[in-house]
Amino acid sequence: MSRPPTVKPPRSEAGRRLNIGAVRSSFAPWNDPDATPLVRFEGVTKRFGDQTAVRDVSLDIYPGEFFALLGPSGCGKTTLMRMLAGFESLDAGRITLAGEDLAGAPPHRRPVNMMFQSYALFPHMTVEQNIAFGLKQDGMDRKAIDARVAEMLALVKLEAFARRKPDQLSGGQKQRVALARAVARKPTMLLLDEPLGALDKKLREETQFELMDLQVQLGMTFLIVTHDQEEAMVMADRIAVMREGEIVQIGRPEEVYESPANRYVAAFLGDVNLFETTVEAIAHPMAHLTATETDAGFYVLDDDCPAAGATVWLAVRPEKMRISLDPPSADVKNVLAGEIWDIGYTGDWTNYIVELPGGTLVRVARANDRRVVERPIDWDDKVWVSFDPDAGVVLTS
Ligand SMILES: Nc1ncnc2c1ncn2[C@@H]1O[C@H](COP(=O)(O)OP(=O)(O)O)[C@@H](O)[C@H]1O
Ligand SMILES: [Mg+2]
Structure with missing residues (x-):
């Protein structure tokens, strides 16, 4: 290999x-x-x-x-x-x-060179003077400085702005000047x-x-x-x-x-549904979990899953859950029945919040891959949420 x-x-x-x-x-x-x-x-x-x-x-x-x-x-x-x-x-x-x-x-x-959060450009200097500043301090000769500044201006596509002062630039342009200045000394x-x-x-x-x-x-x-x-x-x-x-x-x-x-980490990186559960049984490659709050049963892959009796959290991302008005077919392992509690439409995605009987809220995200849907899911609809055994991750802490 x-x-x-x-x-x-x-x-x-x-x-x-x-x-x-x-x-x-x-x-x-x-x-x-x-x-x-x-x-x-x-x-x-x-x-x-x-x-x-x-x-x-x-x-x-x-x-x-x-x-x-x-x-x-x-x-x-x-x-x-x-x-x-x-x-x-x-x-x-x-x-x-x-x-x-x-x-x-x-x-x-x-x-190493650090580019600061505030950009910290010198307000009284032009763009090219800002970029040249560190090079001058290093004692680089004039010709080499001019060449390096030109190279940096081209790199951040600001050739036309070389003689402007920072307050004559947009936020994005200031950011590029700061970047050019930070990399100028290579x-x-x-x-x-x-x-x-x-x-x-x-x-x-x-x-x-x-x-x-x-x-x-x-x-x-x-x-x-x-x-x-x-x-x-x-x-x-x-x-x-x-x-x-x-x-x-x-x-x-x-x-x-x-x-x-x-x-x-699961919650910091995007949306996630976390279910506190108890491990009921392991039958490799599957683990059977039951939710503490709702008694719902889940079947997930047993990767890193501790033995029966342990408390674990099942994490499922909203985009890995399905939502439907009709119940899923009988072979679908993980099914939750609930009611629409909220809908957030962002154009490309629709985010559904579904309330389960015990009051638990579940987030489901669906890509809007069609312009027209025959019967859209609406507020207060009774819906079915389901996901595959490999959609969730078992977490122990
Ligand atoms: N110079 C300082 N004096 C006292 N406390 C500081 C100083 N710099 C940072 N801290 C504290 O250290 C912690 C980490 O700060 P910082 O590294 O700036 O966090 P972040 O960049 O992740 O927002 C914060 O609680 C902050 O208040
Ligand atoms: Mg910081």
Whole structure:
């Protein structure tokens, strides 16, 4: 069997957009025992007074990776990133980059650059002066600076705006200037703290793809901080989900979404229905569970399911449930009867909230793949919700 590549293959100009998926799925240095991480966090802890902002974090990031730190506000994402950039000291543990301990190295001596949440552009300088700033500080000669600035302007498609000041730019353009400035010195690694937080939804989605393109073009390692699960899922090769200073799970977007480590991760990454259940019996490959609240019986795959008697949570994503006005056929294993409690129509999807007899609410999402439906499901309708044995995940914590 061939090894997963440790370098992302370059994408041809023509096929760039379309190939992101293909590039991504073959890039998996973390599965290669011979691959060397670029950055290693080893048992890193940071305290502010009596509060522990980051607790015993260990984490490897590989060259060429687009890595996301994901978690709610205040969980320690920025602090972790600032320690790598050299803006915060460590209380325990160490961070190495290309095998070298970063302890004691001031920020400007580290081959990383951080793009701040606020962009922090110099208001009195033009776009090109902003981009040139770090290069001047490095003592690069004038000609080389001009060439690099031109290259960066082309990279972020702002050639026509070189002489403008930041206040003559839109939010999206400011973001690009900040990005160009951050990569102008060609750092080994770019650190992005909530880089798209100030943009509106539509622009944010476009910019996500641009960032992914840019990362592959530059062949740079990106570490991004975000509290937006969709943003992390779209862009990152791997995601570390954080909670109160700790890493709860690290994995590819589809791993953390489809196989969450626990209820916290399941609920943080999108909508999920969680049923508290008791394991009745295991008959490989199936487990039989009964819901604590409703006595409903479930048949699911027994992967990682503890023995009979244990309390477990069955997590089922709304899009993996079906909803119908007629009862499903007798061979369908998991069936719940209920009544429509709420309907949310978003155009492409309809989200149904169904109330079960005991009062439990279940969310079902259905793709609107037809323009006209003969008899749409309506408020107060009696409905049937069903799902397949492999649609749910059994969680023990
Ligand atoms: N300089 C600081 N002094 C005191 N507390 C801080 C400082 N920086 C961060 N914190 C605290 O550490 C925790 C983690 O903060 P932060 O890393 O900014 O979280 P996030 O980026 O995930 O929102 C928060 O409770 C925050 O209030
Ligand atoms: Mg932050």
